[in-house]
Amino acid sequence: MAPNTALPALWPAPHASGAVDATVHVPGSKSVTNRALVLAALASEPGWLRRPLRSRDTLLMAGALRAMGIEIEEGVGPEGTGEAWRVLPTGLRGPATVDVGNAGTVMRFLPPVAALADGPIRFDGDPRSYERPLNGVIDALRVLGARIDDDGRGALPLTVHGSGALDGGPVSIDASSSSQFVSALLLSGPRFNQGVEVRHTGATLPSMPHIRMTVDMLRAVGAQVDTPESGGEPNVWRVTPGALLGRDLTIEPDLSNAQPFLAAALVTGGKVVIPDWPERTTQPGDRLREIFTEMGGSCELTDYGLVFTGSGVIHGIDVDLGDVGELTPGIAAVAALADSPSTLRGVAHLRLHETDRLAALTKEINELGGDVTETADGLHIRPRPLHGGTFHTYEDHRMATAGAILGLAAEGVLIENVATTAKTLPDFPELWTGMLGQ
Numbered sequence: 001m002a003p004n005t006a007l008p009a010l011w012p013a014p015h016a017s018g019a020v021d022a023t024v025h026v027p028g029s030k031s032v033t034n035r036a037l038v039l040a041a042l043a044s045e046p047g048w049l050r051r052p053l054r055s056r057d058t059l060l061m062a063g064a065l066r067a068m069g070i071e072i073e074e075g076v077g078p079e080g081t082g083e084a085w086r087v088l089p090t091g092l093r094g095p096a097t098v099d100v101g102n103a104g105t106v107m108r109f110l111p112p113v114a115a116l117a118d119g120p121i122r123f124d125g126d127p128r129s130y131e132r133p134l135n136g137v138i139d140a141l142r143v144l145g146a147r148i149d150d151d152g153r154g155a156l157p158l159t160v161h162g163s164g165a166l167d168g169g170p171v172s173i174d175a176s177s178s179s180q181f182v183s184a185l186l187l188s189g190p191r192f193n194q195g196v197e198v199r200h201t202g203a204t205l206p207s208m209p210h211i212r213m214t215v216d217m218l219r220a221v222g223a224q225v226d227t228p229e230s231g232g233e234p235n236v237w238r239v240t241p242g243a244l245l246g247r248d249l250t251i252e253p254d255l256s257n258a259q260p261f262l263a264a265a266l267v268t269g270g271k272v273v274i275p276d277w278p279e280r281t282t283q284p285g286d287r288l289r290e291i292f293t294e295m296g297g298s299c300e301l302t303d304y305g306l307v308f309t310g311s312g313v314i315h316g317i318d319v320d321l322g323d324v325g326e327l328t329p330g331i332a333a334v335a336a337l338a339d340s341p342s343t344l345r346g347v348a349h350l351r352l353h354e355t356d357r358l359a360a361l362t363k364e365i366n367e368l369g370g371d372v373t374e375t376a377d378g379l380h381i382r383p384r385p386l387h388g389g390t391f392h393t394y395e396d397h398r399m400a401t402a403g404a405i406l407g408l409a410a411e412g413v414l415i416e417n418v419a420t421t422a423k424t425l426p427d428f429p430e431l432w433t434g435m436l437g438q
């Protein structure tokens with residue numbers, strides 16, 4: 001996605017002059033869109049994605065699949081409503097080059113797909129993508145029969161020499177650095193000759209809701225998946241080989257991207273409505289209903305969506321965010337404005353996200369006058385009055401939205417490179433000023 005040149009290099013984060021009262025239509029989920037694209041590309045018949053997220057990460061996924069021979073057409077959806085993508089799984093082939101940007105979903109979900117292509121697929125990406133762990137996927141694919149050229153660091157860049165099929169079978173991995181290793185192997189598993197049995201051997205496993213999302217979406221396209229929760233062994237997932245159905249799927253709003261808007265209600269003692277909040281979902285952002293309620297808000301889930309109201313008071317929180325790590329930057333920002341200290345635990349793996357999020361949050365909140373310390377697996381946050389200043393974002397969309405939350409309360413916060421929100425939410429600056437009635 002081209003950078004939005006209309007945005008200044010230092011974006012003045014709007015200061016809230018009163019309680020917000022707004023309805024915010026949040027675009028589709030990154031995690032659901034990118035899984036849906038992969039599953040549609042692996043299916044044996046065409047499928048539809050309605051209201052897909054169009055952001056840097058999802059356009060990179062669509063571009064990569066197109067480069068491998070999949071047709072993705074623009075459409076208006078079977079009933080003529082809503083923008084849609086029609087995916088025609090016309091065969092996977094190389095040679096091709098895939099740009100993963102800094103999208104964890106693209107760099108981890110696609111090498112197994114590439115192993116099924118006919119021909120070599122080269123993967124490259126942003127400088128940060130070279131530092132993000134990929135060893136779980138590379139090592140597992142080799143065990144399952146793939147030929148991969150890399151530089152031995154267990155990271156990008158690499159080339160998968162697809163031969164049109166993969167044996168598959170049992171494999172053990174340590175997914176403690178990213179749940180996406182497990183999701184990646186499961187998503188392509190139905191197309192491996194023997195399916196796949198993934199055994200996680202590490203001490204911890206982050207982001208379980210994202211693994212449940214993978215399993216649910218696989219089952220929805222006809223795959224048979226056995227999981228620890230369905231009576232299987234702990235830490236073992238089994239996918240049976242078989243054809244996948246083409247589906248007509250409407251993508252849910254991205255609940256993790258709803259976070260800054262809900263935070264605005266909390267910080268200003270206002271009200272924010274998020275239409276189409278799903279009644280049931282595997283998205284980790286659904287945990288915000290509980291977390292932001294404990295921090296002082298209240299919410300009601302109606303047929304229309306989620307109505308979230310702040311009380312004007314923000315409480316600190318002691319919480320394990322291991323399941324919902326991507327919510328950490330936004331929770332840290334709210335915690336820095338609370339009436340008591342917070343401890344955020346279980347998120348050591350955030351040091352390997354878009355940036356080292358624990359270091360970045362500590363440095364940037366402290367430079368606005370805050371008092372944050374890093375712990376072995378998270379952050380300890382003692383609220384203090386904040387002042388203005390430059391908030392650096394390290395090409396991390398969630399750092400930018402965290403800075404915007406702080407800017408509601410502290411006058412004069414300048415967000416460096418707010419355009420980085422295009423990774424998952426290109427409309428963020430407009431949605432934010434719209435919410436504030438500016």
Ligand SMILES: O=C(O)C1=C[C@@H](OP(=O)(O)O)[C@@H](O)[C@H](O)C1
Pocket residue numbers: 030031032104105177178179180183206207210325326349
């Ligand atoms: O599978 C997914 O869609 C995701 C899984 C999580 O990754 P990690 O388990 O690497 O944290 C999450 O943080 C990321 O934003 C999206």
Ligand SMILES: C=C(OP(=O)(O)O)C(=O)O
Pocket residue numbers: 102103104105326353354398424
């Ligand atoms: C960790 C994140 O992204 P990625 O999919 O690149 O891992 C995130 O969006 O917070």
